[in-house]
Amino acid sequence: MRFATFANGHPDGRLHLVCRHNALTVATEAASTLQEALERWEEVAPRLEAQYHRLNEGCLKDARPFEPTEAMAPLPRAWQWLDGSAFDSHGELMEQVFKLEARHALGRPLMYQGISDRFQSPAEPSVFPSVQDNIDFEGEFAVITGAVGMSADAEAGMEAIRLIVQVNDWSLRYLGPIEMKSGFGMLQCKPRCSMAPVAVTPDELGASWREGRVALDLRLSLNDDPFGHPNGAAMAVGFHELIAHAAYSRDLPAGTVIGSGTVSNTGFRQVGSACIAERRAVEILDLGEARTPFLQPGDQVCMEARQADDTPLFGAIRQQVVVRQ
């Protein structure tokens, strides 16, 4: 199944199904919000499946064209957003260049809790306090879970994965190292994230969903210039293992969003990067200095992972940078 949410004046919006080719959409009958659907998944999933089938068969006269740029985040707010850093090539590169402690060698997943009271819409301009903070994007995959009990294992984590989404985890790179050095981790350096318009069940990915990983290229562009297309299969641990890590000492409520961290491949010189900071690190290694600037007001960031056959899946995040001062 594929889901999108449209504004209706309520913070959670109105849940819709989107057909298999992202061409048509229709309001769901079985639940009015994605949060509600996730909380009552066992009960409503069969009814949603039936309506999805009818939508794909072209049998729903209420269906209308799907306009991804009009969508909200499919889950416009969530009770927990727990973002990992599961691509070792990203972490190791940053550590090498910036002479950081080898955090990725600690033998346990890295994860922090970020803002989740609102996810930005996929075409919403993103507002930041200052260019001095070195504004960056981070292309990520994420999963949305059902309820997970404290100390659930990775197998239970796998069973709890309801949906896959694509996220832009905006980052303020000047503040990141300062906050990481404090031991308290990332707060000011992590503004609100955005989500691509379509959340999909794992079966929609077919063979591209494997071992709890999204084996698809995430294609990024900056001001319409290609920036990178790393593949999500390279996660050192799968989403099911990130869920088990997150749940060690806490219950995860239905609708918890678990992020992969910046998608990155060891072949970053060939496939490029999913954030500016990683490209700058490669430039420091190869050219002796960072040449790609961080984001400026008006810059356009676009990211989209499509199916292996190039048909649309999550839809695109396409956002403009706005700075308050």
Place this chain on the structure above:
Amino acid sequence: MRFATFANGHPDGRLHLVCRHNALTVATEAASTLQEALERWEEVAPRLEAQYHRLNEGCLKDARPFEPTEAMAPLPRAWQWLDGSAFDSHGELMEQVFKLEARHALGRPLMYQGISDRFQSPAEPSVFPSVQDNIDFEGEFAVITGAVGMSADAEAGMEAIRLIVQVNDWSLRYLGPIEMKSGFGMLQCKPRCSMAPVAVTPDELGASWREGRVALDLRLSLNDDPFGHPNGAAMAVGFHELIAHAAYSRDLPAGTVIGSGTVSNTGFRQVGSACIAERRAVEILDLGEARTPFLQPGDQVCMEARQADDTPLFGAIRQQVVVRQ
């Protein structure tokens, strides 16, 4: 005004007013949950004030005795819980004993985002995965805010303080240093917090609310033995400054909870501590070794800050430790 919340089958519970001596309670007329009241504060506060006045005058025939042990957390869930570490004597002591980097000398507040999809009730047993994690309590004060816009300053932060609460921020001390070293900060080491039963508007504290600080002793006991009574006035920065720090790159939704961090005074040898880890640090300095064990199953932790005249204010948190394995 004073507020408590009682269970009604919904996660947000049913909002009640509590009279000035915590003797009587009555369901609120103007809003049914604290979250709703916070979102519509300008509109509902005058009506809540009028009902509170009638409750204190003994004019409400629906009022019933207030049983604090039956209450939920006054705000049973929130969109953000941002916990600071604003008592320098605590941070400096921990750094000295455990040879940590001088985080408290970085010149900026320390803060992380923790679990807020449910706050434990004040008399609820607290369940942890393992005693091996070195279970500890942390007595804190916290404020609940109205909506605060991105980059609000400390003055706007002060105006946004709606309520003051008392929090037990449970901590797993074995995991804390591991997570702090990772740079990603605290996740597994911070299980769900609990809240004392009564949330109060700042005016209830009279002269004990000053410069954005709660100038009251927080009295803690462990298995009914006094453990400490540090005073909340010693915060290096006030809650209004913590709010400004939190809001630098994010909007704070109405109902955001901002914590002080473990209450601690430089006279810790006289007044004791608000967590076991700090007492153990003092023991290491004075006796050459830590002697107070971390918590065991069945241990009873109690903490309560009362008015300067010893009348009840927030009510007590009194919880028993339960371990799954």
